[in-house]
Amino acid sequence: MLLETKNLSKIYTLGGRQIHALRDANCRIAKGSWTTISGPSGSGKSSLLSLMAALDRPTSGFVMFEGEDISFASDVRQAWYRKERIGIVFQEYRLLEHASGWENVAMPLVVTSLGRGQRHARAMTLLERVGLSRRAHHLPRQLSGGERQRVALARALVHEPEILFADEPTANIDQDTATRVMELFADIRSQGRTLIVVSHDPRMAEMADMVLQMEKGRLIS
Amino acid sequence: MALQKHTNLFLEAVSSILRNPGRSLVVFFCLTGVLLPFVAALAVSQGVRAQATVSIAAGADLYVCRSQYGRNGPVALSKIERIEKIPGVIRVVPRIVGRTYLGEELAVVVGIDAISPEGQSESASQPATNQILFGRSLAERLGLSKGDDFHFSLFPALPFKVADFLEPNLSLWSASMVVISFQAAAQVFKLPDMASELLVYCRAGTADRVAEELSSIGKPWDMTPPLRVQTKTLVERYVQRGFGIQAGTFSMLYVTAFGLAIPALLILSGLGRGRRRQEIGIMKATGWQTLEIMEMMVFENILLALMASLMSLTVAMLWLKLGNGIGIAQLFISGSGLVPDFPVPSRFTPLPALFAFLFGLVLTLLGTMVSTWRAAVTPPLTTMG
Numbered sequence: 328m329l330l331e332t333k334n335l336s337k338i339y340t341l342g343g344r345q346i347h348a349l350r351d352a353n354c355r356i357a358k359g360s361w362t363t364i365s366g367p368s369g370s371g372k373s374s375l376l377s378l379m380a381a382l383d384r385p386t387s388g389f390v391m392f393e394g395e396d397i398s399f400a401s402d403v404r405q406a407w408y409r410k411e412r413i414g415i416v417f418q419e420y421r422l423l424e425h426a427s428g429w430e431n432v433a434m435p436l437v438v439t440s441l442g443r444g445q446r447h448a449r450a451m452t453l454l455e456r457v458g459l460s461r462r463a464h465h466l467p468r469q470l471s472g473g474e475r476q477r478v479a480l481a482r483a484l485v486h487e488p489e490i491l492f493a494d495e496p497t498a499n500i501d502q503d504t505a506t507r508v509m510e511l512f513a514d515i516r517s518q519g520r521t522l523i524v525v526s527h528d529p530r531m532a533e534m535a536d537m538v539l540q541m542e543k544g545r546l547i548s
Numbered sequence: 549m550a551l552q553k554h555t556n557l558f559l560e561a562v563s564s565i566l567r568n569p570g571r572s573l574v575v576f577f578c579l580t581g582v583l584l585p586f587v588a589a590l591a592v593s594q595g596v597r598a599q600a601t602v603s604i605a606a607g608a609d610l611y612v613c614r615s616q617y618g619r620n621g622p623v624a625l626s627k628i629e630r631i632e633k634i635p636g637v638i639r640v641v642p643r644i645v646g647r648t649y650l651g652e653e654l655a656v657v658v659g660i661d662a663i664s665p666e667g668q669s670e671s672a673s674q675p676a677t678n679q680i681l682f683g684r685s686l687a688e689r690l691g692l693s694k695g696d697d698f699h700f701s702l703f704p705a706l707p708f709k710v711a712d713f714l715e716p717n718l719s720l721w722s723a724s725m726v727v728i729s730f731q732a733a734a735q736v737f738k739l740p741d742m743a744s745e746l747l748v749y750c751r752a753g754t755a756d757r758v759a760e761e762l763s764s765i766g767k768p769w770d771m772t773p774p775l776r777v778q779t780k781t782l783v784e785r786y787v788q789r790g791f792g793i794q795a796g797t798f799s800m801l802y803v804t805a806f807g808l809a810i811p812a813l814l815i816l817s818g819l820g821r822g823r824r825r826q827e828i829g830i831m832k833a834t835g836w837q838t839l840e841i842m843e844m845m846v847f848e849n850i851l852l853a854l855m856a857s858l859m860s861l862t863v864a865m866l867w868l869k870l871g872n873g874i875g876i877a878q879l880f881i882s883g884s885g886l887v888p889d890f891p892v893p894s895r896f897t898p899l900p901a902l903f904a905f906l907f908g909l910v911l912t913l914l915g916t917m918v919s920t921w922r923a924a925v926t927p928p929l930t931t932m933g
Contacts, residue, residue, distance in 0.1 A: 377929045380833075382833055382927060382928045382929040383927040383928075383929040383930070384927055402837065402838050402925065403837055406832070406835055406836060406837040406838075406840075407835075409832075409833065409834065409835040410834070410835025410836075411835070415833060415834075417833075417932075421829075421830050421833065421932055422830075423567075423827055423830060424823070425567035425568055426563075426567060430563070434830070434831070434834050435834040435835045435836075437556045437557065437560050437836075438553060438556070438557070438835065438836050438837070438840045439553065439556075440550070440552045440553055441552070441556075442552060442555075442556070443556070443559060446556075482834065486835070
């Protein structure tokens, strides 16, 4: 099993109140599969994805990646996991405002042994793949929502990760762009990569091998 | 391989500075403002010290006066004959150095007759009897011109005529100086047959031996008052130590002010911290390690400190060379006033520049590293907001 969660729980404290974002989530993700996590707003989908991507630490339980507990691993090990094994597309894109499109895409490669020229070439290849090579030197604020989404996708793929996490990748974009993103995901999956997508979009569920349904912080199916 | 990563981080730091011009400029100008007084003050201190050293080098080999309760006292002119007989002595010149008020100005009055064989600055400024040479700044303040009549209130019966001015570029101390003949000075200060000190010029290599001989004058078995002999080296050491203490005191005060400024700068560095935190979160989410983020921040701070120290050095040069050290010279040159009326000496050496850079670096590091580290060790989901 590539990725597995065991009794994963997350409690946030907000204004002295405890909010159970995730309760005892157990799931197993196979290598090369496409998993879509769906459910109503506030059901804990994004929390589950964040914990699986080691963007946050769980309150209890753990995430196993290839048999290794990654949720309580050291800072260095978690950085390695995010740098070498996974790519993440955020719902709000999370691009550096003052960096151009290609610089954003190449951001994960700065901490590698690739020189600027190589990083630029790799970023341009990815931007071409998502149809944005002509917008490579534009700042995020000069791009549309769909274009920013594609820059974020190119950034997530630039280091050829084994798992691609995507949080609501089609939520803020038009239908045509959403279709294009889904085609890209299908292409990524056909390369043998694992996809874990949080989405309300029923088409994302249709294309998935497995759908995890969530409600009130629990995995119900 | 590993070097390439560090190069990437360095270049990313450069890009980060350029990508955030607002944030970079605020830090840069704040740092320059903090470093500027330090660099300028040390340059003045070094300049004054250098000028003092040159003056000493051009002066006499030995300075002789009477020991009066362990301090310098006037020496009788009758000693000259005895000193001139000591082997190695070329010439003995009596000098009177006193201070008196000319109106509201406290002036240094030098009374000297002889022209030294070394041809030092006094030679060009030798007044004839009843002639007086004025430091140009002092003369301007007193409204005196060449040919004007002048007399000291200490001794109004002795009239003088302003013969010429001592240019302030001759030496710093000549700006507020008055030079008259030795005899005239003796009359003004009402101490006939006495001198403040005797300038002793010796043959090369004999000064130490002459000094030893002079020190024996006034021993218990000799019934004359003891003499104080100061060699050129000793005078130089006094001067250097004096400036060292002055510069050291300034540095200490500056460091204290610097320390007090740190909390204020920490608050200042908080400008744009929200966005910086978000950037750090994004970096972490895309696989950067805490140490890699810290390394990039250090590079960024080094570059900003370097630029700010170079800028403060440049502005300090302009301040001292074109602005003549307005507002800073008085810290090191007593009586110079807020706006000095003589060319303020300054000297730029590598050490103050290095100190400025280190101060700047410490300041930026203190302002950014703690917040950066805290953001970097927080889970990316939290820092991204």
